[in-house]
Amino acid sequence: MPTDTQTLRHPASGEFPAVDWAAARDLMLLDPTVTYLNAGSIGPLPRTVFEQVSGYRRHLAAEPVDFQLRRLPPLLSAARERLARYLDGDPRQLVLTTNVTGAVNLVASGLSLASPGEILLTDQEYGPMRECWQRAAQRQGLAVKVLRLPRDPAGPDEIAAAAAAAMSARTRMFFFSHVISATGLVMPVHQLCDLAAARGITTVVDGAHGPAFTDLDLADLPCDYYAGSAHKWLLAPVGTGFLHCGPGALERLEPMQVSWGYRQPLRRFEVEGTRDICPWLVLPEATDVQAGIGPPRVMARMRELAGQVRERLTGRRGLIPVTPDHPALSGGMTAFALPVGTDAAALSLGLWERFRVDVAVIEDPRRPLIRVSTHFFNTTDDIERLAEALESLLRGVRTR
Numbered sequence: 001m002p003t004d005t006q007t008l009r010h011p012a013s014g015e016f017p018a019v020d021w022a023a024a025r026d027l028m029l030l031d032p033t034v035t036y037l038n039a040g041s042i043g044p045l046p047r048t049v050f051e052q053v054s055g056y057r058r059h060l061a062a063e064p065v066d067f068q069l070r071r072l073p074p075l076l077s078a079a080r081e082r083l084a085r086y087l088d089g090d091p092r093q094l095v096l097t098t099n100v101t102g103a104v105n106l107v108a109s110g111l112s113l114a115s116p117g118e119i120l121l122t123d124q125e126y127g128p129m130r131e132c133w134q135r136a137a138q139r140q141g142l143a144v145k146v147l148r149l150p151r152d153p154a155g156p157d158e159i160a161a162a163a164a165a166a167m168s169a170r171t172r173m174f175f176f177s178h179v180i181s182a183t184g185l186v187m188p189v190h191q192l193c194d195l196a197a198a199r200g201i202t203t204v205v206d207g208a209h210g211p212a213f214t215d216l217d218l219a220d221l222p223c224d225y226y227a228g229s230a231h232k233w234l235l236a237p238v239g240t241g242f243l244h245c246g247p248g249a250l251e252r253l254e255p256m257q258v259s260w261g262y263r264q265p266l267r268r269f270e271v272e273g274t275r276d277i278c279p280w281l282v283l284p285e286a287t288d289v290q291a292g293i294g295p296p297r298v299m300a301r302m303r304e305l306a307g308q309v310r311e312r313l314t315g316r317r318g319l320i321p322v323t324p325d326h327p328a329l330s331g332g333m334t335a336f337a338l339p340v341g342t343d344a345a346a347l348s349l350g351l352w353e354r355f356r357v358d359v360a361v362i363e364d365p366r367r368p369l370i371r372v373s374t375h376f377f378n379t380t381d382d383i384e385r386l387a388e389a390l391e392s393l394l395r396g397v398r399t400r
Contacts, residue, residue, distance in 0.1 A: 019297050025377040027289060028235075035385045037359040040181070040209060040333050040373035043235040046289045049282050053237050056278040068274070075281045080266075082284040083230070083242065086291065087211060089218035093250055095243040095269045096280050100208040103227035103243035104129055104175075106269060107204050108136040110254040115141035117172040120201075122147045124180045129206055133175055142172060149185075156188035156328050164195050173202045178216075178226075179209035182362050182369055184323040184333030186214060193223040209233065212290055213331050215299065224249040231279075233332070233375065236286035239279035243269070290376075298376045302332030305374035305383065309334045312387050313372075317394035322369065335362075335371040339394065344368035347393055355389035 027046050030036060036044060056075075060067045076096075084091035097103040113119075119137050121130065123146050137144045147166040150158050167174070174196045178189050189205060196203045203223040210216045210226070212233035218226060226244045230236035245253070253269070261267030270277075290298050313319050318339035323330050338344065338361075347370070348361035360371040372386065 019293055019301070019376075021301065021376065021379070024293055025379070028377045030377065033356055035355070035357045035359075035382045037357065037372050037374065037378060037382060037386060039233060039235075039375040040184070040371060041232070041360055042238060043232050043375065044377075045237060046235055046286070048289065049236065049285045052285045053278050053282045056281055057276070060276065060278060072277075072281075076277070079281050079283040082287055084218075084244075086287040087216050087218050087228075087244070088220065089244045092265075093245045095245070095250075095266055096277075097227075097241040097243055097270070098239050099231070099241040100206060100227045100229045101128060101132075101241075103225075103241050104204065104206060105132055106243055106253065106256060107225050107227070108132050109256045111202075111252055113140055113142060113172040113202070115172075116143075116170070118143045118145045118168070118170045119173045119175065120145045120147055120166055120171050121175040122149050122177070122180075124149055124182065124185070125175070125177060126181050126206065126208070129175070143170075145171070147176075149180075153185075153324060153326070153329060155326055156191060159329075160188055160191040160195060163192050167195065167199055167201060171196075171199065171201050173204060175204045175206065177206040177208070179207075179213060179331065179333070181208060182364060182371065183335040184209075184330060184371065186329050186331050188328070189223070190221065193221060197222050209333070212295070212298070213302070213333075215295070218244050222246070230283060230286060234286055235289060235375075236283055237279035239277075240283060240286075293376065299331070301376045302374050303327075303330075305378055305380075306330070306332050306334045306372075308380060308383050309372045309374060309386075312383055313390070316387065317390060319370070319390070319394075332374050333371055334374070335369050338368040338370055340367065342368050342394070350393045351386075351389055354393070355385065357386055357389050359386060 029045050029047055029050055080091045080094055080096060084094045119133050119142055121133055134144055147163060150162055153159050176187060176192060179186050193203050204225045205223050207226050207228040209232060211228045211230060224246045228242050230240035231238045255269045257272065259271040259273050261271035310321055313336055314321050319336040321334065322337050323334045344361045344363045351357040351359060362369040362371060
């Protein structure tokens with residue numbers, strides 16, 4: 001069984017043969033007693049990533065000054081370069097952050113918009129991000145306008161048309177998710193950014209699920225600010241996010257606080273006094289894992305397993321898929337509406353305590369959802385265990 005990612009690639013040609021997914025799974029630190037279908041919340045760590053970040057933290061604990069002053073700068077530079085290369089971005093425009101929330105707040109707090117006017121966002125944005133832009137709008141004398149996304153879009157053009165209709169001469173910024181967190185809907189990010197750019201509207205994309213879930217090419221994406229997470233599908237440690245800025249966008253920002261590095265173009269947004277940024281330093285190891293398998297292979301595997309989830313669960317015990325079936329609008333997350341009256345908290349507790357299944361059960365104001373995340377390390381057996389658990393629990397879970 002392989003001990004590193006390079007053994008999954010043909011050593012001479014560099015081509016990717018048929019992948020041994022059991023061997024790929026062995027690259028991961030996984031609890032064998034748990035069925036983990038929740039990479040969309042937090043991804044587990046590959047062994048190499050865990051070992052490397054633990055080694056850095058050991059050095060930081062044993063000789064903190066040497067680590068911070070002498071070891072850290074070249075390691076940080078290498079991490080930035082490698083992440084930018086993996087995402088086809090520009091390392092000179094890539095700010096490392098703790099997560100997407102921190103990256104979006106950098107923009108919301110540090111960017112001035114002309115008022116009066118509006119900030120446009122969709123009705124399916126992540127809760128804290130809605131609050132973030134409501135506060136930003138209030139501070140800058142702007143209004144928030146909500147775009148209602150089509151409930152069951154037939155294709156990307158339907159979403160783009162709805163967005164275009166919502167834009168106006170008053171729109172100063174358009175904020176939307178690359179992938180809708182609750183449902184796994186993949187938005188037509190290029191079309192939406194093109195529409196906004198043609199109208200002089202600043203775009204901010206919540207890319208919490210973008211890296212390693214989609215074929216993200218930041219150089220080809222005409223957005224002003226792309227905020228991404230690495231602790232989900234990229235399988236980096238918690239505490240790894242980024243903000244990638246388009247041409248001229250970085251210069252428009254002011255940092256949220258002043259610390260060492262304030263006079264440096266990128267570090268002025270990253271330095272928050274003395275803290276542990278070891279998770280950032282293992283971004284090269286995290287990208288190596290999926291590069292060693294091959295990103296197209298990984299995404300194809302995710303999609304294959306998502307198809308199995310859809311086939312196995314649709315219609316069982318009243319489960320209704322809410323993630324579009326269109327290949328351009330879906331990926332490795334599949335969400336289902338739960339039966340009316342299902343107690344989502346009780347279902348989540350039962351899945352964990354009785355079956356040791358970790359999957360996202362979401363309290364949505366319209367209807368509770370269950371969101372299944374399938375990554376390359378998941379198996380058909382994982383999906384079967386989830387199906388059996390739901391069959392049992394949805395017979396007896398209490399309703400409201």
